[in-house]
Amino acid sequence: MxxxxxxxxxxxxxxxxxxxxxTEPLYVELDRRVLRHFGYEPTDTELESFIGLSSEVESRKLLAANGIEVSHDEYRAVWDSDAQIYGDPGLKxxxxxxxxxxxxxxxxxxxxxxxxxxxxxxxxxxxxxxxxxxxxxxxxxxxxxxxxxxxxxxxxxxxxxxxxxxxxxxxxxxxxxxxxxxxxxxxxxxxxxxxxxxxxxxxxxxxxxxxxxxxxx
Incomplete structure (x- = not known):
């Protein structure tokens, strides 16, 4: 076009x-905490690769690639961007x-x-x-x-x-x-x-x- x-x-x-x-620093730290919760220690490069994409989707792909299968519901029970990012009082x-x-x-x-x-x-x-x-x-x-x-x-x-x-x-x-x-x-x-x-x-x-x-x- x-x-x-x-x-x-x-x-x-x-x-x-x-x-x-x-929001990117908040997302990086949220994704880091959740990935650690499921037993995977992400690198900064891996976390930064999520920028511009859906991190809840990319995180589960990363976990699966490392032999950790997590369902959507299991992941969302821990990963709460609504409260932890968009509800963060410091976000301006x-x-x-x-x-x-x-x-x-x-x-x-x-x-x-x-x-x-x-x-x-x-x-x-x-x-x-x-x-x-x-x-x-x-x-x-x-x-x-x-x-x-x-x-x-x-x-x-x-x-x-x-x-x-x-x-x-x-x-x-x-x-x-x-x-x-x-x-x-x-x-x-x-x-x-x-x-x-x-x-x-x-x-x-x-x-x-x-x-x-x-x-x-």
Whole structure:
């Protein structure tokens, strides 16, 4: 799908983890505790490889690869991102994010959150941030059949925001930080901004961004 930079942002699509808020350190430590609970000591490299993906899925794959079979229910009984990450009182939106959202809303843009994390946790955090009222749509992990890097999550968000506008991607800008997320947004046809991502993710995006405070269009 051909992509050009929109003259104005009609649809602003934001990944949550790492973009809206810096949850990655909380995820790394949660995953480390849970993997240890099941008898496996992960390396930092293994834990960092989960970034941008569903860590509850990747952790079980890692356990299975090391001969430890854990059911989904057994894993979720220990791994509780809703309370331990999105309910963490120390979690805050990244600097400048709230002001950017208010500016986008004032300019008539619609905002969606597009994440590989459970929707309940996203709602919980956004509500606590006082930002839930700014959001027009949320696409969480359980709302799609294919996760990032597949384009389905971003396409689903555009479907909700654009209400049948077949050309919605031409007015869409996505903000993501992982290689999987950038690939998903690009494949969905959105102009893609890599926020503080690794070099490979920045190279795959249309542009990169280090600071929401100084962001301008």
């Amino acid at each position: 051909a992509r050009t930079k929109p003259a104005r942002i009609r649809y602003a699509l934001f990944d949550f983890d790492g973009v809206i808020a810096d 939106p990244n600097p400048g994010l709230a002001d950017l959202w208010l500016a986008l809303r004032s300019a008539g843009a619609k905002i969606a959150v597009v994440s590989s994390s459970p929707t309940s946790g996203l709602v919980r955090a956004l509500n606590r941030f006082g930002l839930l009222s700014c959001v027009d749509a949320i696409v969480g992990a359980e709302m799609v059949s294919k996760r990032k890097p597949d384009p389905e999550p971003y396409l689903r968000a555009l479907e909700y925001l654009a209400l049948g506008d077949a050309g919605a991607a031409r007015g869409a800008v996505a903000f993501d930080d992982s290689g999987a997320g950038v690939a998903s947004a690009v494949a969905a046809g959105a102009w893609t901004v890599c926020y503080r991502g690794a070099a490979a993710a920045q190279a795959a995006a249309d542009e990169s961004l280090e600071d929401f405070v100084t962001f301008s269009w």
